[in-house]
Amino acid sequence: xxxxxxxxxxxxxxxxxxxxxxxxxxxxxxxxxxxxxxxxxxxxxxxxxxxxxxxxxxxxxxxxxxxxxxxxxxxxxxxxxxxxxxxxxxxxxxxxxxxxxxxxxxxxxxxxxxxxxxxxxxxxxxxxxxxxxxxxxxxxxxxxxxxxxxxxxxxxxxxxxxxxxxxxxxxxxxxxxxxxxxxxxxxxxxxxxxxxxxxxxxxxxxxxxxxxxxxxxxxxxxxxxxxxxxxxxxxxxxxxxxxxxxxxxxxxxxxxxxxxxxxxxxxxxxxxxxxxxxxxxxxxxxxxxxxxxxxxxxxxxxxxxxxxxxxxxxxxxxxxxxxxxxxxxxxxxxxxxxxxxxxxxxxxxxxxxxxxxxxxxxxxxxxxxxxxxxxxxxxxxxxxxxxxxxxxxxxxxxxxxxxxxxxxxxxxxxxxxxxxxxxxxxxxxxxxxxxxxxxxxxxx
Numbered sequence: 492x493x494x495x496x497x498x499x500x501x502x503x504x505x506x507x508x509x510x511x512x513x514x515x516x517x518x519x520x521x522x523x524x525x526x527x528x529x530x531x532x533x534x535x536x537x538x539x540x541x542x543x544x545x546x547x548x549x550x551x552x553x554x555x556x557x558x559x560x561x562x563x564x565x566x567x568x569x570x571x572x573x574x575x576x577x578x579x580x581x582x583x584x585x586x587x588x589x590x591x592x593x594x595x596x597x598x599x600x601x602x603x604x605x606x607x608x609x610x611x612x613x614x615x616x617x618x619x620x621x622x623x624x625x626x627x628x629x630x631x632x633x634x635x636x637x638x639x640x641x642x643x644x645x646x647x648x649x650x651x652x653x654x655x656x657x658x659x660x661x662x663x664x665x666x667x668x669x670x671x672x673x674x675x676x677x678x679x680x681x682x683x684x685x686x687x688x689x690x691x692x693x694x695x696x697x698x699x700x701x702x703x704x705x706x707x708x709x710x711x712x713x714x715x716x717x718x719x720x721x722x723x724x725x726x727x728x729x730x731x732x733x734x735x736x737x738x739x740x741x742x743x744x745x746x747x748x749x750x751x752x753x754x755x756x757x758x759x760x761x762x763x764x765x766x767x768x769x770x771x772x773x774x775x776x777x778x779x780x781x782x783x784x785x786x787x788x789x790x791x792x793x794x795x796x797x798x799x800x801x802x803x804x805x806x807x808x809x810x811x812x813x814x815x816x817x818x819x820x821x822x823x824x825x826x827x828x829x830x831x832x833x834x835x836x837x838x839x840x841x842x843x844x845x846x847x848x849x850x851x852x853x854x855x856x857x858x859x860x861x862x863x864x865x866x867x868x869x870x871x872x873x874x875x876x877x878x879x880x881x882x883x884x885x886x887x888x889x890x891x892x893x894x895x896x897x898x899x900x901x902x903x904x905x906x907x908x909x910x911x912x913x914x915x916x917x918x919x920x921x922x923x924x925x926x927x928x929x930x931x932x933x934x935x
Contacts, residue, residue: 539569540821542595542828545577545584547811550757550780551842552576559836563828570824581695591818595825598811599631599639601894604887605880612638613815613822615829625833625848627809629873633880639812640833643776643845646805646858646868647702650777651770652763653792655684659769664794668737671797675746678769687741688759688768689903691751697899699773700738702808705871707734709800715874719881722929725922732918735902737797739914742906751903760784764791772796776810778844778857793857795866805861807870810843881932889928891921 546552552574560572577583581600587593588600588611599612614636615621621628621637631639649671651664659678665671675686690696704714708730718724725731741747748754760777762768764785771777775793782788795803813833815825832838839847840855847853858868874881886893901917904910 537569538567538824538827540824541571541573542819542821542824543573543575544828545575545594545597547577547580547598548842549576549578555842559832559838562836563831566831567824567827570827572828579695591816593816595816595819595821596813596828597816598642599814601811604883605631605633606884608633608638609636609817611817613817613819614638615640615814615826622850624850626850627807627812627848627870630809631812631814639809639814640829641809641812641839641848642833643810643839643843644807644848645702645774645776645810645843645845646807647699647774648706648772648793648795648805649770649797650763650773650781650791650793652684652766652768652790654787654790655766655769658683664792665797666795666803667799668733668740668797671737672740672744672746675741675769676744679746684767684769685748685762686746686769688754688763688771689738689742689747689751690754690756690759690771691748691900691903692754693756694896694900696756696771696773697896697903698894700734700899701893702774702806703772703796704730704734705804705806706796707798707800709798709802709804711804711806711869712872714806714871715878715882716872719874719878719885719929719933722926723922724925725918727915727918731921733799734796735899735918736914738899739902739906742903747903751907766790774810775845775857776843779842780844793860803866805866805868807846807868809848810839810845884932885925885928888931889921889924891924 544556546556548556556574560574563572564570575594580598581602584593584597584600585602588603593611599608603611608631616637618628618632618635618637621640625640627641627644628637628639631637655678656662656664656674659674659681661674661677665674678684678686705711708714708717710717713730723729759768759771760781761784763771764781778791778793782791785791795805813829815822815829819825833847834849839845839849844855844857846855846858861868873879882893892898898917898921901910901912902914905912905914905917
């Protein structure tokens with residue numbers, strides 16, 4: 492692809508956001524639609540109450556988040572903000588959601604099926620109106636109502652230590668799976684760093700691989716439009732097969748850590764920053780976390796996941812979205828926190844390492860570094876009308892776990908030799924389950 496086309500694509504994205512900003516509505520700090528607030532109002536008409544914000548950011552909950560609360564209180568002095576951080580967010584929050592006690596403002600867990608969202612969260616407004624202020628709302632929209640606002644708009648790919656690659660003779664980022672595996676082999680032969688770190692033990696980092704499916708497909712329609720309408724989801728030559736074949740091959744060829752069962756996420760960030768790890772498949776949200784630990788932040792770079800597709804697309808997608816507990820007694824205060832946090836805290840770009848979801852916001856430096864290349868940044872095409880949530884429904888019924896670590900762990904275990912099944916065996920089992928469940932979901 493010509494470089495000019497890539498630049499135009501990036502500029503087009505900026506232009507579209509800017510145009511939308513021109514017709515955007517003013518900030519909305521009112522209580523969520525249909526909800527009532529017992530937070531009340533202070534004597535001067537301001538919002539008041541006490542809210543608990545639940546986050547996954549155990550690393551900054553006692554530092555950065557407290558600073559946010561202090562800044563927030565300059566605008567909302569009568570709102571007391573308390574924080575709770577969960578180390579296993581998905582696992583712990585879903586347990587808490589079996590009761591009404593799961594905070595006031597919290598991240599919507601991705602393991603909750605889209606259609607079940609209204610059972611737990613308050614609608615924040617119609618998608619039509621909310622889209623004047625924010626992008627990336629579609630992933631948590633049900634019956635035209637938005638239930639979560641992205642904490643950032645991420646892009647997905649491979650986070651790597653450029654110096655480790657250059658020391659191994661790799662001066663440019665690999666483009667194809669073959670080039671990527673060859674680069675990992677070169678790093679291993681040098682012997683100074685773990686080529687590819689899986690973070691097997693923590694489990695959740697393995698789900699990051701699913702985020703690059705669009706890049707492997709080279710098609711923004713694939714995830715939400717093509718995937719729910721095909722029975723060939725895990726068959727040879729298809730994106731899911733090719734994506735996880737990279738994982739399998741890297742493990743089978745000994746290009747990962749010696750003992751995956753002893754991996755540690757927090758330690759891996761430091762090791763990548765200090766040149767002990769070559770690369771990890773994680774979203775752009777991790778860039779800042781690793782750079783801040785690096786002796787030379789410029790060594791930490793980001794590349795698209797290797798693909799044989801004609802076009803290189805790094806998909807833009809919502810990070811965790813912030814929503815309001817349906818049972819909260821302080822919905823108005825919770826909404827005030829959410830809008831302030833996303834619009835004014837600086838978290839989306841400064842901490843999350845992504846793009847702000849606020850319409851018209853400037854592009855971050857991490858995106859600008861790709862200007863002049865053939866890399867395109869695009870939002871995934873939403874599901875077709877009437878097919879919203881199909882992928883989630885099929886996935887749940889088939890018990891595949893697209894966004895769970897289970898089958899990724901199976902792949903690693905099989906590649907290591909701890910399971911008596913091949914990569915093709917695993918893919919066939921997943922595809923058979925997909926076909927059976929797709930037939931059920933699409934005929935309902």
